[in-house]
Amino acid sequence: MDTSLYVGLSRQVALERSFDIVAHNIANAGTVAYRGDSTLFDQSMEKAGLSDPVSFVIDKANFLNVRQGNxxxxxxxxxxxxxxxxxxxxxxxxxxxxxxxxxxxxxxxxxxxxxxxxxxxxxxxxxxxxxxxxxxxxxxxxxxxxxxxxxxxxxxxxxxxxxxxxxxxxxxxxxxxxxxxxxxxxxxxxxxxxxxxxxQSNVQPILEMVRMMDISRAFQQATEFIENGDELKREAISRLGRRS
Known part of the structure; x- marks a missing residue:
């Protein structure tokens, strides 16, 4: 069973949630006494019908930044x-x-x-x-x-x-x-x-912008991972078709 699509998709879903939280933090950087959120992710190891386990990304929780604002x-x-x-x-x-x-x-x-x-x-x-x-x-x-x-x-x-x-x-x-x-x-x-x-808000806009750029790059990498997996499957199907 090819799990590359599901692994890449689980990563994209987690990154999309991280992006939404970072965007919400940035939007509230000027909100009185606002405390920013961060995401906490984990890995789910599943057999997926194979001898070797497959690692999926799971959205475990949010955690509150309790640092005091200025x-x-x-x-x-x-x-x-x-x-x-x-x-x-x-x-x-x-x-x-x-x-x-x-x-x-x-x-x-x-x-x-x-x-x-x-x-x-x-x-x-x-x-x-x-x-x-x-x-x-x-x-x-x-x-x-x-x-x-x-x-x-x-x-x-x-x-x-x-x-x-x-x-x-x-x-x-x-x-x-x-x-x-x-x-x-x-x-x-x-x-x-x-x-x-x-x-004031304890959100640091510069750091949140850096996080947003990191998330965007990671999302692009996950997209490329899925696309490469699809390309390998197409090539394999094409070769099998020519042999038959």
């Missing part, structure tokens, strides 16, 4: 950057989700929400945080404690919860830079919040 100072008191492995928790219709995007706003109801999707940001007890829209500007400490001047006095009005997970690779992407978690979160005691700053 921090840019914005001066906006409703911008937060996370130093360390922590994640913010938000109350979404599908349940509690997590994000490192610290762009916040205060809703008309006086709730601290994400600026993009308007979802309530949760405190250390997984409850929404109430902010007085008529009060003074909020001050956020590194541990997430929020202070606001109400009348003549500065008061603590809540504490933003920071969580982490035993394994970030268990997180799955949702919409608007949010992630769903399978494992229960733990307090991120070693992480800190920086008010007036935002974490």
């Amino acid at each position: 921090l840019d100072e914005t001066g906006n008191p409703l911008d937060l950057a996370i130093m360390g492995e922590g994640w913010l928790s938000v109350d979404a219709p599908a349940g509690i989700l997590h994000s490192r995007d610290g762009r916040m706003a205060i809703s008309r109801d006086g709730v601290l929400v994400t600026r993009i999707s308007g979802l309530p940001i949760l405190d250390i007890n997984q409850a929404p945080i109430a902010i007085d829209p008529e009060g003074g500007p909020i001050q956020i400490a590194k541990n997430g404690m929020i202070s606001q001047k109400l009348g003549e006095f500065e008061q603590q009005v809540g504490q933003i919860g920071l969580v982490q997970f035993p394994e970030d690779q268990s997180l799955t992407r949702a919409a608007d830079g949010l992630y769903a978690a399978v494992a229960p979160p733990q307090p991120a005691l070693e992480s800190a919040l920086i008010q007036g700053s935002l974490e």
Whole structure:
């Protein structure tokens, strides 16, 4: 059994997926707190009816690049950057989700929400945080404690919860830079919040462009491998036909 077509095709399918992921990373190089993806491939050894096994490429998984992005100072008191492995928790219709995007706003109801999707940001007890829209500007400490001047006095009005997970690779992407978690979160005691700053994407566009070129070359090589196999089969059939 000639397996050259299937081997080459498995390689092309894997490379096409890698290309899509690299393109998605490049498209999000300017997205706040975006964390890039990479692909993880493996080999499947099968007998394919032959004495020697044949190696096929299989798409095993994606893995999340957990390297921290650069921090840019914005001066906006409703911008937060996370130093360390922590994640913010938000109350979404599908349940509690997590994000490192610290762009916040205060809703008309006086709730601290994400600026993009308007979802309530949760405190250390997984409850929404109430902010007085008529009060003074909020001050956020590194541990997430929020202070606001109400009348003549500065008061603590809540504490933003920071969580982490035993394994970030268990997180799955949702919409608007949010992630769903399978494992229960733990307090991120070693992480800190920086008010007036935002974490930028950890994607390095130059490296991603190099990866894209490498993938394109590898895809061309896989195509040539398939074409060469087809040519050998045509020649073999032609020779057998002339002998008969």
